[in-house]
Amino acid sequence: MRTLSLGYSPCPNDTFIFYALVHGKIDTADFFYKEILEDVETLNQMAQQSRLDITKASFHAFGLLRDTYCMLRSGGALGKGCGPLVVARSACSMQDLGGKTIAIPGGMTTAYLLLQIFDPKLKQKVKIMPFHRIIDAVKNREADAGLIIHESRFTYQQEGLEQIMDLGDWWEQETGFPIPLGCIIARRDLGREVVQKTEALIRKSLEYAFNRSDETKTYIKRHAQELDDRVIDQHIGLYVNEYSLDIRDDGLHAVEELFRRAAEQGIIPKSSRPLFLTA
Numbered sequence: 001m002r003t004l005s006l007g008y009s010p011c012p013n014d015t016f017i018f019y020a021l022v023h024g025k026i027d028t029a030d031f032f033y034k035e036i037l038e039d040v041e042t043l044n045q046m047a048q049q050s051r052l053d054i055t056k057a058s059f060h061a062f063g064l065l066r067d068t069y070c071m072l073r074s075g076g077a078l079g080k081g082c083g084p085l086v087v088a089r090s091a092c093s094m095q096d097l098g099g100k101t102i103a104i105p106g107g108m109t110t111a112y113l114l115l116q117i118f119d120p121k122l123k124q125k126v127k128i129m130p131f132h133r134i135i136d137a138v139k140n141r142e143a144d145a146g147l148i149i150h151e152s153r154f155t156y157q158q159e160g161l162e163q164i165m166d167l168g169d170w171w172e173q174e175t176g177f178p179i180p181l182g183c184i185i186a187r188r189d190l191g192r193e194v195v196q197k198t199e200a201l202i203r204k205s206l207e208y209a210f211n212r213s214d215e216t217k218t219y220i221k222r223h224a225q226e227l228d229d230r231v232i233d234q235h236i237g238l239y240v241n242e243y244s245l246d247i248r249d250d251g252l253h254a255v256e257e258l259f260r261r262a263a264e265q266g267i268i269p270k271s272s273r274p275l276f277l278t279a
Helices: 012-022 040-048 059-064 110-118 120-125 131-139 167-175 192-211 213-223 229-239 248-264
Strands: 002-008 031-037 054-058 069-071 077-079 085-088 102-104 126-128 145-148 162-166 179-187
Touching (some): 002 012, 002 192, 012 031, 012 192, 012 213, 031 192, 040 059, 054 059, 059 110, 059 179, 077 229, 085 131, 102 131, 110 145, 110 167, 110 179, 110 248, 120 126, 162 167, 179 248, 192 213, 213 229
Parallel strands (some): 002 054, 102 145
Antiparallel strands (some): 069 179
């Protein structure tokens, strides 16, 4: 049996997708997937060092790693109404944030990529920290504003913060495409057969989770930052959708447009490497 390292985050959408795959709930044939749970920015950095066979990654990170990694069609996070939010202690405009400190969840996150594409000047005073610390950092005046993702989307109002901008909404209005947030990537040197089998197994794992959501939730709660059932359900409902089963044509167009804009601004290099492993 071949062991493959599989990195994903402890966030509910990832643990929902991968529970069955890593816990023997589906037949994985000749493969054993060894789970490595880390926040997405840590996974991005591990992939940058080629330490993971297969991993969840931000699309920003994948844009930097296309020579080494290819994208899988399943397991990703794309959609509408699910983009990162900019929040602050009181209402203001994005222009007001010029020269102010913005807490971000990582230098290779898609959230930060979108912020730079929206306004390159906003990258001048960013402060990198784990995503779950950002709300407290804004409340405690460690930062003037925060770029929030994951469960924080559902809890910032309870903490007395104001939404300044929905970068996902801006992207959708600009492009008409869903927002590409995260994807599953695999080392190109694994070969086409391993990549395609893994794609199919991720879909089976996701189908298992949809059919046995209560069983899956026990695993989710073991790792989630926020344990409230309503928040967990909102999180999964927002980030796990038809694009998680297959990225589809409009999802691919969204990724291509994101990479085009990022390369145009010099944030990622231009690349002729195909997104998928073709041989």
